[in-house]
Amino acid sequence: MSTRPVPPTSELTQPYWDAARRGQLALQRCEPCGHRPFPPRATCPSCGSSSLPWSPVSGRATVYSYTIAYRPPHPAFAAQLPLVVAIVELEEGPRMFTNIVGCDPADVEVGMAVVATSEPIDGTDMVLPVFTPTKENGSSD
Amino acid sequence: MSLRGVAAVVGLAERAPQRYTEGETNLELLSGIAVDAMADAGIARDEVDGLLVHPIGGLPGFVPATVAEFIGLRPRFAELVDLGGATGAGMVWRAAAAIGAGMCTTCLCLTGTRRRRRRPSSVPGDSGPDPAARRPRSNPPTRDRSPHAEFDAPYGMVGANVGYALLANRYAYEYGLTDAQRAKVAVDQRRNANANPAAFFHDQPLTIDDVLGSDVICEPLRMLEIVMPTAGAAALVITAADRVADAAQRPAWLLGAGESVTHSSFAQAPDLGETGVGIAARAAFSSAGVDPADIGLASLYDCYTIMVLLTLEEAGFCKPGEAGAFVESHDLTFSGDFPLNTHGGQLSFGQSGMAGGMSHVTEAVRQIQGRGGERQVGGVEIAYAHGNGGIIAEQVGLVFGADR
Numbered sequence: 001m002s003t004r005p006v007p008p009t010s011e012l013t014q015p016y017w018d019a020a021r022r023g024q025l026a027l028q029r030c031e032p033c034g035h036r037p038f039p040p041r042a043t044c045p046s047c048g049s050s051s052l053p054w055s056p057v058s059g060r061a062t063v064y065s066y067t068i069a070y071r072p073p074h075p076a077f078a079a080q081l082p083l084v085v086a087i088v089e090l091e092e093g094p095r096m097f098t099n100i101v102g103c104d105p106a107d108v109e110v111g112m113a114v115v116a117t118s119e120p121i122d123g124t125d126m127v128l129p130v131f132t133p134t135k136e137n138g139s140s141d
Numbered sequence: 142m143s144l145r146g147v148a149a150v151v152g153l154a155e156r157a158p159q160r161y162t163e164g165e166t167n168l169e170l171l172s173g174i175a176v177d178a179m180a181d182a183g184i185a186r187d188e189v190d191g192l193l194v195h196p197i198g199g200l201p202g203f204v205p206a207t208v209a210e211f212i213g214l215r216p217r218f219a220e221l222v223d224l225g226g227a228t229g230a231g232m233v234w235r236a237a238a239a240i241g242a243g244m245c246t247t248c249l250c251l252t253g254t255r256r257r258r259r260r261p262s263s264v265p266g267d268s269g270p271d272p273a274a275r276r277p278r279s280n281p282p283t284r285d286r287s288p289h290a291e292f293d294a295p296y297g298m299v300g301a302n303v304g305y306a307l308l309a310n311r312y313a314y315e316y317g318l319t320d321a322q323r324a325k326v327a328v329d330q331r332r333n334a335n336a337n338p339a340a341f342f343h344d345q346p347l348t349i350d351d352v353l354g355s356d357v358i359c360e361p362l363r364m365l366e367i368v369m370p371t372a373g374a375a376a377l378v379i380t381a382a383d384r385v386a387d388a389a390q391r392p393a394w395l396l397g398a399g400e401s402v403t404h405s406s407f408a409q410a411p412d413l414g415e416t417g418v419g420i421a422a423r424a425a426f427s428s429a430g431v432d433p434a435d436i437g438l439a440s441l442y443d444c445y446t447i448m449v450l451l452t453l454e455e456a457g458f459c460k461p462g463e464a465g466a467f468v469e470s471h472d473l474t475f476s477g478d479f480p481l482n483t484h485g486g487q488l489s490f491g492q493s494g495m496a497g498g499m500s501h502v503t504e505a506v507r508q509i510q511g512r513g514g515e516r517q518v519g520g521v522e523i524a525y526a527h528g529n530g531g532i533i534a535e536q537v538g539l540v541f542g543a544d545r
Contacts, residue, residue, distance in 0.1 A: 005299065007291040039288040039406070065314070067306035068360040074299040085297045085359075087307055087408045095408045097296045110314040121295070128295055 003076045003122045013040045015054040020127045025059045025116045027094065028052040038094035059116030061088035061131060064095055068105045084108050088131055102132035143428060144234060146545040147241040148248075149385050149392030150506045152182020152378035155499075157339040158371035158491025162255040167197045170374050171251045172212045178376035183389025184247060189378070191218040191239055191248030193232040195495045198254075208251065218245040224402070225530020226442055228252065229375065229499030230537035234398035236379040246381045253374025254494030293406050301444060302367060304407045304532030306359035309447040313361070315413055316462035320361060322469055323446040324352035326481075327366045327488050329473035330443065334485025336475060336516040341371055341491035366446040366488065373493030375503050382545065393509040396431065396523070397540040399424025407532035413451075414461050417536040422456035422527065425538030429523075433457040436540075437521040438508045439479070440501040442529035443486040452527055456538065475516040483508060483516050498528045502539065509543050 009017050019026035027036045031053060035046035043050050066086035072078040073085070084100040086108070100108050101119065114131040121128055154177030162170070171194070179186055194208045205219035218239040224231040229252050236248035289298075297303060312318055331347035334340035347365065355364040378388070385392045401417030401424075404410045411417070426432060433456060441452045450464035458479075459467040473481040484490050484504040487497045505524035507513050521543070528537040 004296075005290070005294045007295050008286050009291065010286070013291060038409075039292045065307040065311035067303055067310060067362075069297060069303060069306075069358075070356070070360070071302075071358050073297045073303050073359075074294065077297050083297050085303045085307070097293045097298045097406070097408050099296050110310060130296075 001120050001122045002080055004128065005074055005076055006121060006124055007126065007128070012042060016040060017126060019054070019056065020118065020129050021125070023118050023127070024056045025129050026054045026056045027092065029055050036092050036094055038096055057090060057092045060091040060134070061114050061116070063100065063108065063110055063112045063114060064089045065110055066100060066108050068108070086131070088114055099130045100132065101130050107133070144237045144241060144398055145396050145429060146382060146394055148237040148379050148381055149394045149545075150233070150377050150541070151380050151385060151388035151390050151392050152178050152184060153376065153503050153506055154178035154181055155339065155375040155496070155503050156253070156373045158341045158373040158493050160256070160371060161258055162372040165255055167199070167253065167255055168208065168211045170253045170255055171208055174253055174374035174376040175212050175249055175251055178249065178378050181390065182378035182380070184378055184380065184387075186213060189214055189247050189249050190216055191236060191245035192216040193220045193222055193236055193248060193250045195228045195252060196221065196223050214249070216245065218248065224528070224535040224537065226444060226495070226498040227528030227530040227535040227537040228495045229502050230526055230528030230539050231400060231535075233377065233379065233395060233502060233539055234400070234537070237395045237398070240379070240381045246384055248379045250377040250379065250499075251374075252376070252495035252499040254372060254496065256370060256372035287405065289406055293408065298407070301532060302359045302362060305445040305447055306362045307407060308451070308533065309361055309445070312413060312447060312451065316465070318450065318465045320353055321349055322465035323366055323450065324349045325468045326443070326446040326449045326473065327352050329468075329477070330482050330486040331489045332474045333483045333516055334489030337484050337490065340485040340489050341369065342485065342489045362445060362447070368444045368487045368492040368497070371491035371493045373491060373496045375493075375496040375499040377499070377502065377506070391510045391543075393506040393541045393543070394545045395539065396542045397425045397427070397429025399428065399538045401536045402534065404534050405531065407534070410533060414455070416451070416455055416533055418452050418527070418529070418533060419455035419457070421536035421538040422452075425525070425540050426457070429540035429542075431523055431540055433525070435523050436525045437480070438483065438505060438518055438524040439481045440505040440524060440526040441482060442498060442501055442527050443482055443488050444492065444529070446488070448529060448533070449481070449486070451533070452529070456525070456527065475513070475518050480518045483513065483518060498530070501526045501528065505539070505541050509541050
């Protein structure tokens with residue numbers, strides 16, 4: 001459980017959050033061109049199609065970059081310092097913001113292999129996908 | 142249509158950054174700086190027929206009309222520019238383009254912000270406190286929101302520190318970069334600020350050790366390489382080539398411009414080496430018909446030290462990956478071999494909202510006009526000003542020349 005700015009969802013993005021609540025990371029996949037857009041779109045930014053059904057992804061990713069915040073970037077994080085904010089690159093291609101959890105912040109590095117896990121948001125029934133180092137970790141970027 | 146020689150900056154005004162303002166509204170601030178800029182240019186209010194402004198907190202819409210009426214203008218070209226830190230630079234080429242297209246002859250570009258002691262909402266993309274973001278499960282599903290609030294802010298990607306720290310760590314991973322190399326940028330710029338009475342940190346010297354000894358805010362970025370928010374304002378008067386001779390100041394001709402917008406969320410940014418910084422800069426240089434080597438003054442957006450380093454190489458002042466070595470081997474002060482941000486940069490001058498980005502333009506103009514005072518660089522014929530918005534999201538490059 002952690003306090004955070006609560007994500008304002010929409011009809012478009014609801015499948016993402018429904019999947020997250022089931023412990024899954026799901027993304028759209030463009031039916032005609034196979035592109036996996038993130039964040040969710042109404043039209044494919046690659047080919048323009050509006051046929052963008054949702055499907056689960058592997059949850060495997062590598063750390064594209066990270067920082068360790070020693071001051072809260074938002075008051076909600078005041079009790080969670082130091083906070084590792086990262087961009088991860090999913091095995092399926094897209095990059096997304098996340099937190100790296102379940103390890104010493106000093107051990108996080110660019111290129112580190114990570115896997116998606118779930119973090120309930122305090123005071124809501126929402127679950128936020130976050131990432132944690134894979135068990136047999138090795139640099140793979 | 143090339144913009145080269147179509148128009149020139151012939152007047153400017155800038156209010157020295159201060160930490161806070163009391164009482165004054167943004168409209169009052171902007172009208173004051175507008176009057177000062179017209180006076181500097183020696184151009185009467187009824188000669189101004191173009192107005193460029195930026196979004197103003199508290200005004201949900203109708204911004205150009207509101208500002209125009211408040212100042213007493215009836216422009217034939219009224220523009221709202223919304224490019225974050227690139228807004229001021231973005232105003233300049235838009236003004237020249239409107240003049241070149243015959244829509245108007247003399248434009249006023251206004252930037253500035255007041256700053257109260259109480260902190261406003263710090264969630265980017267929000268214009269104010271947002272109860273919906275704190276009240277679970279009550280967000281109207283059809284309300285337009287930036288995806289940033291949904292997919293970035295919940296992780297702590299709020300404000301700019303986190304984003305530029307991510308940029309710095311990625312840069313260091315790809316190319317190698319030391320803390321001292323970043324600090325060198327802040328230190329040389331402070332020496333410039335020490336020669337600029339308007340700079341917020343004018344009276345405070347700074348050493349590499351000071352920077353390295355300051356608190357780490359977002360690893361690797363330290364307090365003294367992070368810009369400080371201030372209140373202030375800056376305005377330009379830009380007029381058509383055939384009006385330049387009527388103005389009170391020497392012209393700083395716009396020779397070329399480039400612009401690029403590549404993303405909103407930093408997670409969706411292009412890879413290093415392919416950012417909009419280079420796209421905008423290359424377009425500016427090629428439209429001006431000059432090379433980076435021709436530049437006598439670089440006035441590069443510096444919300445953080447890493448931004449200067451990135452811009453130096455992506456704009457072509459040095460090779461990719463060599464920015465750290467470049468700043469170590471060059472004297473970046475006004476008396477040095479590569480004069481950079483001679484007003485102190487925003488890091489030492491202060492960041493007064495959109496006027497912070499505009500300060501890079503006003504300094505380029507001043508140096509071209511020979512109005513740099515104690516920090517005047519000898520014989521600046523061509524200057525480059527770069528604006529940057531968001532987390533390297535919006536980019537504008539401008540080339541100015543003393544001659545048309």
